[in-house]
Amino acid sequence: MKYLLMIYENEKAAETLSEAEVQRVLGEYGTFTEAIQRSGHFLSGEELEPTAAATTVRIRDGKRLTTDGPFAETREQLGGFFLVEARDLDEAIGIASRIPSARSGSIEVRPVREFTMPQD
Amino acid sequence: MLERAHREDYGRIVATLIRVLDGDFGAAEEVVQDAFASALTQWPREGVPREPAGWLMRVARNKAVDRMRRSARLEARVGELEAAAPSVDGAGWQALPDDSLRLLFTCCHPALSPEAQVALALRCLCGLTTEQIARAFLVSPATLAQRLVRAQRKIRTARIPYVIPEPEALAERTEGVLHTLYLVFSEGYAATDGPALLRVDLCEEALRLARLARSLLPDDAEVASLRALMLLHHSRRRARVAADGGLVLLDRQDRSRWDGAQRDEGLAELEAALAMGARGAYTVQAAIAALHAQAPRAEDTDWAQIAALYARLVVLTPGPVVALNHAAAVAMARGPEHGLALVDDLEASGRLADYHLLPAARADLLRRLGRKEEAVSAYRRALALVRTAPERHFLEARLRELLAE
Numbered sequence: 001m002k003y004l005l006m007i008y009e010n011e012k013a014a015e016t017l018s019e020a021e022v023q024r025v026l027g028e029y030g031t032f033t034e035a036i037q038r039s040g041h042f043l044s045g046e047e048l049e050p051t052a053a054a055t056t057v058r059i060r061d062g063k064r065l066t067t068d069g070p071f072a073e074t075r076e077q078l079g080g081f082f083l084v085e086a087r088d089l090d091e092a093i094g095i096a097s098r099i100p101s102a103r104s105g106s107i108e109v110r111p112v113r114e115f116t117m118p119q120d
Numbered sequence: 121m122l123e124r125a126h127r128e129d130y131g132r133i134v135a136t137l138i139r140v141l142d143g144d145f146g147a148a149e150e151v152v153q154d155a156f157a158s159a160l161t162q163w164p165r166e167g168v169p170r171e172p173a174g175w176l177m178r179v180a181r182n183k184a185v186d187r188m189r190r191s192a193r194l195e196a197r198v199g200e201l202e203a204a205a206p207s208v209d210g211a212g213w214q215a216l217p218d219d220s221l222r223l224l225f226t227c228c229h230p231a232l233s234p235e236a237q238v239a240l241a242l243r244c245l246c247g248l249t250t251e252q253i254a255r256a257f258l259v260s261p262a263t264l265a266q267r268l269v270r271a272q273r274k275i276r277t278a279r280i281p282y283v284i285p286e287p288e289a290l291a292e293r294t295e296g297v298l299h300t301l302y303l304v305f306s307e308g309y310a311a312t313d314g315p316a317l318l319r320v321d322l323c324e325e326a327l328r329l330a331r332l333a334r335s336l337l338p339d340d341a342e343v344a345s346l347r348a349l350m351l352l353h354h355s356r357r358r359a360r361v362a363a364d365g366g367l368v369l370l371d372r373q374d375r376s377r378w379d380g381a382q383r384d385e386g387l388a389e390l391e392a393a394l395a396m397g398a399r400g401a402y403t404v405q406a407a408i409a410a411l412h413a414q415a416p417r418a419e420d421t422d423w424a425q426i427a428a429l430y431a432r433l434v435v436l437t438p439g440p441v442v443a444l445n446h447a448a449a450v451a452m453a454r455g456p457e458h459g460l461a462l463v464d465d466l467e468a469s470g471r472l473a474d475y476h477l478l479p480a481a482r483a484d485l486l487r488r489l490g491r492k493e494e495a496v497s498a499y500r501r502a503l504a505l506v507r508t509a510p511e512r513h514f515l516e517a518r519l520r521e522l523l524a525e
Contacts, residue, residue, distance in 0.1 A: 001279050087281070088279045088280070088281035088283075089229075089231055089278045089279050089280045089281065090280075090281050090283070090285065090286075090289070093231070094289075109278075111277055111278045111279060113277070
């Protein structure tokens with residue numbers, strides 16, 4: 001089953017990191033990503049540009065509305081994600097807890113909806 | 121009758137069927153409820169079968185087989201289902217202990233809200249009806265039903281596994297299970313409103329779950345500690361409520377009304393926990409309850425030891441309420457002025473600004489120090505904050521006593 005692991009962090013706090021700290025975090029992400037690639041859990045994963053680069057689009061009454069910024073202002077922002085294959089929620093939680101940002105931010109674990117043939 | 125006699129079978133049968141039905145809680149519950157419904161119509165007509173649990177398991181199994189055939193999937197599982205109830209007539213059927221343990225861990229999975237965990241455990245493991253659980257927690261049956269449906273849907277869509285956690289996660293997950301059982305018990309024990317009998321029922325369900333957890337995890341010291349704690353508290357239930365429904369505090373309880381057998385069982389559980397090396401928060405709380413239980417009269421209580429245990433509890437589970445209990449124990453052990461100093465510190469920290477028990481504790485200590493006017497104003501502050509009727513009556517009675525002096 002697929003799970004999307006969404007990495008939420010406080011962008012402002014991340015901006016204050018020193019160059020050495022940024023390098024350390026990048027190194028940790030590299031190690032983690034390699035580990036889940038080797039174990040076969042990794043499907044994809046990306047880091048996102050900060051919300052300052054975000055644009056929100058809506059269509060209302062057939063008209064396109066484009067606005068600056070994310071859809072909702074929150075204390076922590078979506079900063080990246082991993083899409084993983086896991087046996088069940090416990091395995092997905094185990095992977096999520098090894099993401100370096102779990103120690104500073106939070107990881108939302110969301111199952112990807114599976115479409116199956118209707119029963120009965 | 122059927123319900124009373126076979127509530128425990130319900131949990132065991134559901135536990136087995138969930139595994140066989142590939143973790144489908146809803147389907148397992150439906151077939152087991154169908155089986156109980158069949159019993160309700162057939163048993164009065166044909167007599168109660170020799171092996172009621174086996175009979176129920178067989179009927180539930182047949183309904184599950186029908187269901188799977190209808191959904192035309194997992195034919196292979198039918199074989200497994202046959203194996204779950206080995207003999208054709210269902211005689212001598214036993215649930216695998218592992219199935220009950222799986223069910224316990226799944227119901228208490230941290231990915232479910234605490235309210236949902238409690239509701240699921242009472243529903244699936246204790247076989248309480250949705251209406252009974254709703255009444256016990258003072259919510260509408262519709263709210264509770266929705267809570268259960270959401271939890272079961274999350275188990276299915278997020279694929280919360282129906283397994284015993286891996287050894288490295290077992291301790292953490294057991295802690296979660298114990299917390300859920302503790303919530304069920306506290307809800308029943310602390311309730312001073314609502315229909316009292318139902319609340320006592322909740323304590324008994326918590327004890328039932330604790331006994332189950334204890335039998336499934338016999339080497340876990342914390343499980344034994346929690347069960348000891350529940351038994352020791354529950355053994356005082358008859359003396360806690362006055363004839364008028366009011367709350368009777370420990371020092372004024374008629375100790376002859378304590379349940380001696382249950383107390384002894386609690387003390388034995390605590391012994392077992394300590395022998396296994398238990399040192400956690402439940403152990404300390406059980407040890408405090410044991411010291412109270414062992415005092416023939418209130419004035420025989422070993423307050424010095426209780427104060428030391430509360431000091432330990434403050435470290436293990438820091439919190440203002442524990443700190444307040446510590447202050448009260450210190451006051452008993454070393455004199456009200458020492459307790460008052462701790463209460464003052466607590467008040468200065470501002471952490472319990474709206475909590476009525478802080479001025480209530482202050483008032484009691486000031487009264488014992490003979491500082492009547494300060495005590496009266498502290499009682500009035502407590503009365504302005506108190507929310508439940510029995511506690512209000514208790515404080516009003518104390519204030520009246522003081523003013524009459």
